[in-house]
Amino acid sequence: MRYSRRWMSTVIATASAGALVLTGCSKKDENTSGASTASSGAVKVAFVPKVQGIPYFEAMNTGGKAAAKKLGIQWIYQGATTGDAAAQADIVKSLIQQKVDVIAVAPNDPDSLAPVLKLAKQAGIKVMTTDTDAPNSARQVFVNQATAEGIGRALTDQIAKATGGEGEYAIVSCGQTAANLNSWIAEQKSYTASKYPKLKIADIVYAGEDQAQAVTMAKSLMSAHPNLKGLVGECTTSAPGVAQAVKEAGKIGKVFTVGVGTPTSMKPFLNDGSSSASVLWDVQNLGYLTAWAGAQLAADKSFQVSNKVNASMPAVTYTADQKMLLLGEPLIITKANAGEFDY
Structure with missing residues (x-):
């Protein structure tokens, strides 16, 4: 079974259920x-x-x-x-x-x-x-x-959609030396600045491949940046981690999250609104x-x-x-x- 898919902001997510073109x-x-x-x-x-x-x-x-x-x-x-x-x-x-x-x-x-x-x-x-x-x-x-462009822009479009395209968001990445994650972040920086001038990246932190650490770091980011409107989990452990942090902090609907997460791990967070979308393949x-x-x-x-x-x-x-x-x-x-x- 094959589905249509697009990664720009006009993507209709419900039409996508297969990976990639x-x-x-x-x-x-x-x-x-x-x-x-x-x-x-x-x-x-x-x-x-x-x-x-x-x-x-x-x-x-x-x-x-x-x-x-x-x-x-x-x-x-x-x-x-x-x-x-x-x-x-x-x-x-x-x-x-x-x-x-x-x-x-x-x-x-x-x-x-x-x-x-x-x-x-x-x-x-x-x-x-x-x-x-x-x-x-x-x-x-x-x-x-x-491509880094495809993933970085898709993540940015989704967090912009969730936050209304303005305010501050932070990124919780995994390995600090992971080439793929760093290339996505570089694209997010440039694309956010050019496409969403009212949206700013407040901070970037690294939790390793550790979901519990991502939860802790996301909570710290929300405390350090009280006006934070969004969190991006850059990998498949930090994506559910940032959503879990928002849920535990009681900030569903106030702080929005997106990330690179597997469907099964993200499903409960998508269902309760602590995550808005996941970008994957x-x-x-x-x-x-x-x-x-x-x-x-x-x-x-x-x-x-x-x-x-x-x-x-x-x-x-x-x-x-x-x-x-x-x-x-x-x-x-x-x-x-x-x-x-x-x-």
Whole structure:
């Protein structure tokens, strides 16, 4: 099932229930969780998330497993339980020792991970990034969920819509060195200034991949800025975190929140009004595309300008000068469509 989607302020969120211009939605009645049935001699594609165990990366894992089953590859999912760059580097080193064929990683700190990715490439392993890039590394392709412009503008449009386009809002991000989040924030700064001159960014703080910390920081921001009208949770742990903070502070309808959150985690907050909207993409399809790209690299196949991955991703674009596969445009999740997803 495919839906129309637009990320500008004219987006009608209820018309969007699939991710990005390229994908269909992951409905609750679809089975996408099957593990790989590949033999031990199959190509091994290892995915290292920023942190294992949170809904976002678990959904990517589900998509990767579905692709592995379809493509006949072995999908390995291994990450640290905290968003620690050193721990992530250790996992990559372990995978090098295991002699996997492909390592796909969502870097917590792109610069510190670059030397480890270089070691992987020197060992003959294909190297790629997904969800978050490390552009100055040895990676051979970046699987990008959406452009920084698309996500940054969508977040800004949604907070502007909720606040009436004026007043102060603050951003609760996650990892301070996360390249994707920082690129979105840079876009939010410039787009807010140009499109919404009466709307100001009061502060930006970093909670790591920790929802409880995001709650605490959001409450502190509301205390420090008594006129604050909005909060943006920049990642899938801070998005529910800022909404929870508003709910616990008794400020629903006074302080508005939007963020990058998974449908299931955001549904209760969208329902009670502590969150106005979530900006995301089809996370399971991002995982599927990651596994597919890994299989292509392992087989030394070139990416085309337009790539048919499967029926729901018939035209994934590839930009050669950036070595980037682009899933598409963001999806706006609201109270009306949050229940249509299973992650």
